[in-house]
Amino acid sequence: MYQPPDAGRWTGRIDSVSDERAFRLHQRIRLLDLSQPFAPAERAAAFIGFACDEGVRRNQGRQGAKEAPAAVKAALARLPWHLPEGVVVYDAGDVVCVDERLEQSQTELGKAVARLLQHNMAPIVIGGGHETAYGHYLGVREALGTDARLGILNIDAHFDLRPYDDGPTSGTMFRQILDQDDQVSYFCLGIQRLGNTAALFADAETYRCRYMLEDELTAGPIEAAYEQIEKFAADHDAVMLTFCMDAISAAAAPGVSAPSPFGLAPSLARALIRRIVSHPKTISVDLCEVNPLLDEGGKTVALAAAFCMEALLHFQRLQPRR
Numbered sequence: 327m328y329q330p331p332d333a334g335r336w337t338g339r340i341d342s343v344s345d346e347r348a349f350r351l352h353q354r355i356r357l358l359d360l361s362q363p364f365a366p367a368e369r370a371a372a373f374i375g376f377a378c379d380e381g382v383r384r385n386q387g388r389q390g391a392k393e394a395p396a397a398v399k400a401a402l403a404r405l406p407w408h409l410p411e412g413v414v415v416y417d418a419g420d421v422v423c424v425d426e427r428l429e430q431s432q433t434e435l436g437k438a439v440a441r442l443l444q445h446n447m448a449p450i451v452i453g454g455g456h457e458t459a460y461g462h463y464l465g466v467r468e469a470l471g472t473d474a475r476l477g478i479l480n481i482d483a484h485f486d487l488r489p490y491d492d493g494p495t496s497g498t499m500f501r502q503i504l505d506q507d508d509q510v511s512y513f514c515l516g517i518q519r520l521g522n523t524a525a526l527f528a529d530a531e532t533y534r535c536r537y538m539l540e541d542e543l544t545a546g547p548i549e550a551a552y553e554q555i556e557k558f559a560a561d562h563d564a565v566m567l568t569f570c571m572d573a574i575s576a577a578a579a580p581g582v583s584a585p586s587p588f589g590l591a592p593s594l595a596r597a598l599i600r601r602i603v604s605h606p607k608t609i610s611v612d613l614c615e616v617n618p619l620l621d622e623g624g625k626t627v628a629l630a631a632a633f634c635m636e637a638l639l640h641f642q643r644l645q646p647r648r
């Protein structure tokens with residue numbers, strides 16, 4: 327079910343009502359109702375929430391990620407506006423999963439993402455469990471057409487390549503995508519050895535996934551990751567980024583279904599996000615698996631909002647035209 331944006335979410339501290347240098351996102355955000363016609367935009371991005379954790383439930387995880395779109399948008403509202411002149415940021419509302427209808431919600435999310443891309447807007451999808459990534463992919467594929475080579479970059483502790491004979495979950499998306507779409511390849515950054523069984527590592531080989539382990543990334547240098555990202559992007563016509571918050575160390579991101587004791591440092595993840603979204607082939611981003619009900623002092627939500635803002639600040643599509 328689609329829910330148009332709620333202006334009431336975009337509130338916060340006001341340092342000035344006239345000095346634009348003192349503005350925060352809540353003073354700049356525009357509302358976009360996707361159920362109405364709207365004009366294509368220039369240098370615009372749109373947040374679209376996916377209030378769903380049905381995939382997490384089916385994957386035996388800890389539910390609560392459906393609360394993230396509201397919580398992350400509220401945290402974003404308070405952040406200062408540092409975007410270049412001419413950039414417009416929209417709240418395009420939320421797709422909400424009702425009555426455990428995961429597949430239908432993913433289709434609805436896909437329609438919303440496709441619509442944004444077709445109107446030249448950069449979608450920033452705020453999940454939801456990581457099942458968000460499948461709806462996100464559906465929209466990207468619809469907007470690109472069937473022939474484009476799509477690279478999916480996943481920053482995650484987990485492969486999410488589980489079999490889906492009993493239906494899709496938050497752990498099956500990339501197997502679903504790779505089974506149905508031979509124009510997709512998959513590169514995962516931040517994999518935890520202890521977050522995936524030997525069977526899942528074998529599946530990653532079978533599906534010819536590229537991956538970098540968290541400890542490889544942490545040992546650095548980060549240029550090695552940048553080089554892999556560049557090579558991956560070069561092989562594709564477009565790239566989408568999906569970010570599973572449990573890739574981050576549990577100390578910084580306790581509010582997730584499956585915390586990672588040895589997860590990535592937030593600053594390392596930030597560097598990866600900056601690098602990926604500043605690539606001209608990156609067209610769309612999602613951020614998933616934030617569970618506000620398990621958070622400690624709001625730090626996972628605050629980090630998620632900061633990552634969304636980093637994506638906005640570094641998105642190639644939003645930079646001034648030269």
Ligand SMILES: N=CN[C@@H](CCC(=O)O)C(=O)O
Nearest residue numbers: 385387456484486496497584
């Ligand atoms: N999206 C998360 N997927 C992980 C969850 C692991 C866990 O709950 O321990 C997975 O299925 O492997």
Ligand SMILES: [Mn+2]
Nearest residue numbers: 483484570572
């Ligand atoms: Mn994960």
Ligand SMILES: [Mn+2]
Nearest residue numbers: 456482486570
């Ligand atoms: Mn995941």
